[in-house]
Amino acid sequence: MSSIVRxxxxxxxxxxxxxxxxxFLPSAACAAQVQPADQLAWWVWMLLLFVFTFLxxxxxxxxxxxxxxxxxxxxxxFFPFHIDFVRGAGLLVxxxxxxxxxSPLLKKGLANLKLALSMALIGSISSxxxxxxxxxxxxxxxxxxxxxxxxxxxxxxxxxxxxAYPQIDKPDTLSKMLRIYGVYYDEHLKKxxxxxxxxxxxxxxxxxxxxxxxxxxGLGAGFANVPVFNLVLGAPLRVSVxxxxxxxxxxxxxxxxxxxxxxxxxxxxxxxxxxxxxxxTKIGARLLTKxxxxxxxxxxxxxxxxxxxxxxxxxxxx
Amino acid sequence: MKxxxxxxxxxxxxxxxxxxxxxxxxxxIAAGYIAYLCxxxxxxxxxxxxxxxxxxxxxxxxxxxxxxxxxxxxxxLGLGDILSYASINYLALVTVICLAWIIPSFxxxxxxxxxxxxxxxxxxxxxxxxxxxxxxx
Numbered sequence: 001m002s003s004i005v006r007x008x009x010x011x012x013x014x015x016x017x018x019x020x021x022x023x024f025l026p027s028a029a030c031a032a033q034v035q036p037a038d039q040l041a042w043w044v045w046m047l048l049l050f051v052f053t054f055l056x057x058x059x060x061x062x063x064x065x066x067x068x069x070x071x072x073x074x075x076x077x078f079f080p081f082h083i084d085f086v087r088g089a090g091l092l093v094x095x096x097x098x099x100x101x102x103s104p105l106l107k108k109g110l111a112n113l114k115l116a117l118s119m120a121l122i123g124s125i126s127s128x129x130x131x132x133x134x135x136x137x138x139x140x141x142x143x144x145x146x147x148x149x150x151x152x153x154x155x156x157x158x159x160x161x162x163x164a165y166p167q168i169d170k171p172d173t174l175s176k177m178l179r180i181y182g183v184y185y186d187e188h189l190k191k192x193x194x195x196x197x198x199x200x201x202x203x204x205x206x207x208x209x210x211x212x213x214x215x216x217x218g219l220g221a222g223f224a225n226v227p228v229f230n231l232v233l234g235a236p237l238r239v240s241v242x243x244x245x246x247x248x249x250x251x252x253x254x255x256x257x258x259x260x261x262x263x264x265x266x267x268x269x270x271x272x273x274x275x276x277x278x279x280x281t282k283i284g285a286r287l288l289t290k291x292x293x294x295x296x297x298x299x300x301x302x303x304x305x306x307x308x309x310x311x312x313x314x315x316x317x318x
Numbered sequence: 319m320k321x322x323x324x325x326x327x328x329x330x331x332x333x334x335x336x337x338x339x340x341x342x343x344x345x346x347i348a349a350g351y352i353a354y355l356c357x358x359x360x361x362x363x364x365x366x367x368x369x370x371x372x373x374x375x376x377x378x379x380x381x382x383x384x385x386x387x388x389x390x391x392x393x394x395l396g397l398g399d400i401l402s403y404a405s406i407n408y409l410a411l412v413t414v415i416c417l418a419w420i421i422p423s424f425x426x427x428x429x430x431x432x433x434x435x436x437x438x439x440x441x442x443x444x445x446x447x448x449x450x451x452x453x454x455x
Contacts, residue, residue: 042365042366042368042369043365045369080372080373081372081373082372082373082374082375082376082379084375084376084379085372085376085379088376092406092409092410095409095410096343096344096347096409099336099340099343099409099412099413100340100344102333102336102340103333103334103336103337103340104333106325106329106330106332106333106336107325107330107333108325109324109325109329112329113325113326113328113329113332113420114432117432117435117436117439118435120439121435121438121439121442124439124442124443124446125442128442128446128451132451135376139375177431178431179431182324183324184324185324192324249412249413250413250417250439250443253410253412253413253414253443253446254442254443254446255446256410257410257443257446257447257449258446258451260387260388260406260407260410261387261388261449262376262377262387263376263377263379263380263385263387263388264376265387265403265406266368266372266385267350267351267354267399267402267403267405267406268354268365268368268369268372268399269372270406271347271350271351271402271406272351274347275347275348275351278344
């Protein structure tokens with residue numbers, strides 16, 4: 001009985017306390033508008049950024065989300081960097097994570113090359129368009145839209161009920177033509193699982209929007225890729241997660257080049273972010289079996305909701 | 319049941335080249351940043367100057383701080399911060415290299431659909447990398 005009460009308290013109180021602290025923390029970015037550089041030495045900011053992204057990396061893995069989606073709203077809220085540089089770094093954080101995870105996922109047959117290539121072509125084009133639009137917009141509009149998007153993502157994460165092994169009775173014509181089907185070894189079931197997909201045209205349409213959003217806000221967009229692969233197209237959850245990583249590496253590459261050409265990537269900010277996130281995700285992967293993942297996931301959803309609200313308020317100039 | 323490999327040959331080709339190129343990218347990024355921050359090489363722009371202006375919009379930042387963007391770094395090799403920037407450029411090229419690598423594999427398998435799709439994908443990424451869209455600031 002007491003453990004039930006303790007669990008219940010952890011599920012409700014922990015996310016509430018952490019998100020409350022996040023909401024009321026002072027924003028360095030706001031202070032930076034007045035006094036850009038003199039408050040803290042640059043190397044202190046770099047150290048803080050490294051430690052912060054390291055912690056983000058740990059909770060991102062445990063909560064089952066990509067680091068990019070947490071990075072942009074939270075770093076743009078608490079660090080003195082312009083959101084252009086945060087988005088540029090966010091894309092590179094997501095890209096480096098996807099590149100380092102991609103090879104083993106492809107080798108195991110969890111990520112599917114044909115499924116990814118079919119969706120990424122259209123997604124990468126819209127990702128370039130999103131990056132161009134995002135960098136041309138005034139900061140307040142970007143903050144406003146980012147706030148709305150992040151709050152929507154937290155809602156989707158809260159409501160989404162993924163399906164581990166969707167049953168597809170009849171694949172659609174386009175997926176048959178593109179030969180998008182496969183088989184993978186499921187470590188949980190200890191057997192091979194055959195899969196196929198349906199509603200391919202709907203998936204292609206949705207990837208236009210996902211790519212645009214990823215490019216515009218510098219987000220990894222795994223949070224959107226996975227539900228589309230899993231719930232719309234009907235790919236098994238493991239295949240959806242792994243293929244999402246692969247699609248992300250293509251879409252984010254396209255958008256990253258726009259940010260690089262627009263001068264929105266600073267090595268001083270991007271590299272500690274990448275290093276912190278990579279180390280954090282490695283530690284997070286080791287902790288995965290030892291921590292209460294559902295509580296961490298609730299914390300992340302609460303963090304996202306609060307970070308989204310802060311971005312929204314900044315967008316309104318509050 | 320023993321785990322079998324279910325990835326086809328093209329996918330395994332992609333995985334192999336991705337494994338090598340992404341590892342090289344991470345090493346380059348770490349080496350470039352260490353060279354930059356430890357002052358092993360002179361810098362185009364000091365970290366202090368970057369920090370004084372990092373609150374500015376990217377387009378405003380580059381009016382004040384003369385740090386290269388896109389491929390401009392190729393004219394400033396030998397500087398620590400440029401080396402770090404070049405390593406980030408390399409990371410953004412990894413996917414292009416991997417996709418270009420598997421085109422001959424698709425051709426050998428006479429897979430016309432995916433040959434064309436991969437060529438188009440490489441074209442889109444090269445288009446972005448060349449700065450044809452979004453170039454300049």
